[in-house]
Amino acid sequence: LVRPGSTDEVAAVVRACGAAGVPVVPQGGNTGLVGGSVPASGGAGFSGAFPVVVSMTRMTAMEPVDVLAGQVTVQAGVRLVDLQRHARDAGWEYGVDLAARDSATVGGTIATNAGGIHVVLRGMTRAQVMGIEAVLPDGSVISHLAGLPKDNTGFDLAGLLCGSEGTLGVITAARLRLWPVLPATTVALVGVASLDAAIAVMQDHRGGRAPLVAAEVFDDQCLELAVSVSGTGWPLRHRYPWLVLLEVADGGDGSGLVLDGLDDVVIGLDRTDRERLWAYRERLSEGFATSGVVHRFDVSIPHQAMEGCVAQIRTVLGSVGSVTRVGVFGHIADTNLHVLVVGPDADDMSVDRMVLEVVAQYGGSISAEHGIGRAKADALQLSRSAAEIAAMRAIKDAWDPQGLMNPGVIFA
Amino acid sequence: LVRPGSTDEVAAVVRACGAAGVPVVPQGGNTGLVGGSVPASGGAGFSGAFPVVVSMTRMTAMEPVDVLAGQVTVQAGVRLVDLQRHARDAGWEYGVDLAARDSATVGGTIATNAGGIHVVLRGMTRAQVMGIEAVLPDGSVISHLAGLPKDNTGFDLAGLLCGSEGTLGVITAARLRLWPVLPATTVALVGVASLDAAIAVMQDHRGGRAPLVAAEVFDDQCLELAVSVSGTGWPLRHRYPWLVLLEVADGGDGSGLVLDGLDDVVIGLDRTDRERLWAYRERLSEGFATSGVVHRFDVSIPHQAMEGCVAQIRTVLGSVGSVTRVGVFGHIADTNLHVLVVGPDADDMSVDRMVLEVVAQYGGSISAEHGIGRAKADALQLSRSAAEIAAMRAIKDAWDPQGLMNPGVIFA
Numbered sequence A, B: 001l002v003r004p005g006s007t008d009e010v011a012a013v014v015r016a017c018g019a020a021g022v023p024v025v026p027q028g029g030n031t032g033l034v035g036g037s038v039p040a041s042g043g044a045g046f047s048g049a050f051p052v053v054v055s056m057t058r059m060t061a062m063e064p065v066d067v068l069a070g071q072v073t074v075q076a077g078v079r080l081v082d083l084q085r086h087a088r089d090a091g092w093e094y095g096v097d098l099a100a101r102d103s104a105t106v107g108g109t110i111a112t113n114a115g116g117i118h119v120v121l122r123g124m125t126r127a128q129v130m131g132i133e134a135v136l137p138d139g140s141v142i143s144h145l146a147g148l149p150k151d152n153t154g155f156d157l158a159g160l161l162c163g164s165e166g167t168l169g170v171i172t173a174a175r176l177r178l179w180p181v182l183p184a185t186t187v188a189l190v191g192v193a194s195l196d197a198a199i200a201v202m203q204d205h206r207g208g209r210a211p212l213v214a215a216e217v218f219d220d221q222c223l224e225l226a227v228s229v230s231g232t233g234w235p236l237r238h239r240y241p242w243l244v245l246l247e248v249a250d251g252g253d254g255s256g257l258v259l260d261g262l263d264d265v266v267i268g269l270d271r272t273d274r275e276r277l278w279a280y281r282e283r284l285s286e287g288f289a290t291s292g293v294v295h296r297f298d299v300s301i302p303h304q305a306m307e308g309c310v311a312q313i314r315t316v317l318g319s320v321g322s323v324t325r326v327g328v329f330g331h332i333a334d335t336n337l338h339v340l341v342v343g344p345d346a347d348d349m350s351v352d353r354m355v356l357e358v359v360a361q362y363g364g365s366i367s368a369e370h371g372i373g374r375a376k377a378d379a380l381q382l383s384r385s386a387a388e389i390a391a392m393r394a395i396k397d398a399w400d401p402q403g404l405m406n407p408g409v410i411f412a
Helices: A006-021 A080-089 A106-111 A157-161 A193-203 A222-228 A271-282 A284-289 A303-318 A350-361 A377-384 A384-401 B007-020 B082-088 B105-113 B157-161 B195-205 B221-229 B272-283 B286-288 B303-318 B349-362 B379-384 B386-399
Strands: A024-027 A052-055 A071-076 A092-094 A129-135 A141-144 A170-180 A186-192 A211-217 A243-250 A265-268 A295-300 A323-329 A336-342 B024-027 B052-055 B071-075 B092-095 B127-133 B140-144 B168-182 B186-192 B212-219 B244-249 B265-268 B294-301 B325-331 B336-342
Touching: A006 A024, A006 A052, A006 A141, A006 A170, A024 A170, A071 A080, A071 A106, A080 A092, A080 A106, A106 A170, A129 A157, A129 A243, A141 B386, A157 B157, A157 B386, A186 A193, A193 A211, A193 A243, A193 A303, A211 A222, A211 A271, A211 A377, A222 A243, A222 A271, A222 A284, A222 A323, A243 B105, A265 A271, A265 B303, A284 A295, A284 A323, A284 A336, A295 A350, A303 A336, A303 A350, A303 A384, A336 A350, A336 B127, A350 B244, A377 A384, A384 B157, A384 B386, B007 B024, B007 B052, B007 B127, B007 B168, B007 B195, B024 B105, B024 B168, B071 B082, B071 B105, B071 B127, B082 B092, B082 B105, B105 B168, B127 B157, B140 B157, B140 B272, B186 B195, B186 B272, B195 B212, B195 B244, B195 B303, B195 B336, B212 B221, B212 B272, B221 B244, B221 B272, B221 B286, B221 B325, B244 B272, B265 B272, B272 B286, B286 B325, B286 B336, B286 B349, B294 B349, B303 B325, B303 B336, B303 B349, B336 B349, B349 B379
Parallel strands: A024 A052, B024 B052
Antiparallel strands: A071 A170, A092 A170, A129 A141, A129 A170, A186 A243, A186 A265, A211 A243, A211 A323, A295 A336, A323 A336, B071 B168, B092 B168, B127 B140, B127 B168, B186 B244, B186 B265, B212 B244, B212 B325, B294 B336, B325 B336
């Protein structure tokens, strides 16, 4: 493990590893869920030598916010929570937020094109990256941090590195877009009978009176477990197959909500009530963790196929004897669902494969926001054609002919 | 010249050209300003054989708008104006608009990552591309058109092809993001004393009460020529070094304007007045064309350097005896200025080089929205480091080892 303190030191490490034929595994906060920053000896991609982990956690410098541009340049090791605070202190907001904010680094979130709860409003991490600095596998440093909103000078290297999961280089710094602070928000929890109804409720709020900040969905099973770990009462009068949690930036007076015809709704106008409603969404994962080993999936499913696909996933999982519990939640505006499965052993990947195959049949993506990493490398062909994978590999091989930069990740 | 009618036909042409060692030049509406779709025999990149132009103008199919996703899939040969109309007929808007809308094709605007007047609100073309279909230099077809908002399955091939100016393949279709139709707009024309003041007026409207749809700037010289060709009167009471044209989606009642302290302002509330004000911006280019051969520049300059950089450009051009007229206009929110120079012969590229070198000195980009094409290929190193160009070239060489796909473009 090396912990470089500068871009030059990162470059020196990458060059030294190249000369010695030793693999390099870039690592940020190590909060990824697909093993993309986990060193492995042996196995796919490793040719014997144990890799050097390049931890970026010492590179935590942040420039002052550029208020004219609405941008900021930070080093890759900055934690997401510190970037968020830095932006807020200057009267701006960073566009990405996710549960691992206290540990995840900017570099890691860029390398994985992290999503999170504000994608509906701000887009993925790639949409925030206005410039990048990185050490490529040959040890060369590319630095393009001016952050010009229009800059058509050749290929989009920043966009390519974003989402490459450390296979094309070590990201050392980035120029990031910031956003004006939004008005206060209102939160609503709504019970609905189907995923299609959940999608319709979300659609009523998109492009509407007030910016839609978040649109989360979770099923009755998730709510039951969240209620159980929170020790609170049931939030609605009745039980519903699906719950939708909406947050709109309407000044906090509820004027941004469009809830005609929905009679079982809880609205949170002040901070306490907003946080109370969010807690159901945020604690459901903890609820599942109390009931055993959890297999977690992160998939995208087109809206029009979502209802049928989820039904089929449940049918398939229902046929597996070891499965004791299934929960579905996600970011409904982004077509991104997470499936939680309790029962099968941690090492039993057969349910994982079954779920991903159903998703692919319905035209979905096997990775929405977590990436491919090592965990899904052998399933990449479910979402990408041979021609696409060959085109990706050609880039990887051209930049990293020795195959030393995060081997085993993305490409099996 | 071939005019394929399907993706398979494009692939067959690319494979045949590869087998024969003949260069391929993809062409859309041929409205680019840097020669990126212009075939050239001989010169940089051509090894003797005259290229085959692959015109995409027969591939004009459009799927119905997917109202659930807010997306549409269209073939590359669709003209921008037809896509805009198609979206509007379904109650949506496409995010990109530019003067060449009647001829420019979707494929061409993607290949060049076109900008235009709505970048402040919607981003560049790359931000609209949710999926892509393309024929790569080896004749393979990649097709990823599901348009899932979250889809972290390997490298961002769509983003890479967008802006590659036909050097990495022929774009045949795209899945494009659409936007909800905005409220009616108000237009204001404001006279200001400096570029810094123009930036401040723009900033007052960004992230404000109403979405800022456009923020254009032009100098007194541009206004004079626009007034001259329009045959209208001077729009303001006085003359100013700079004019700012703002358009805000405030419902058309002017409530979105923040013009405290500015006393010489014309506001257009109804359609006629809005178009009358826009005409000054839209006809300035025509005004310049009446005064001789025009050298046109498309550059980005960081906001904080803009005032100084433009002054330096004017100083440098003032020292060139043949220069008779200089005008500056552009998209002020996007740091994107266009410089118009009249006087030097069309073939005299010395002023072009002088301007681009000044821009690079001030940390700007030599191409904001037009691309590199053939015209700026030998100036790419003013905006990109050797390491960056090497990284780009490695991708180009990996995908196109014969160097037959739009040779001479981007890379000199």
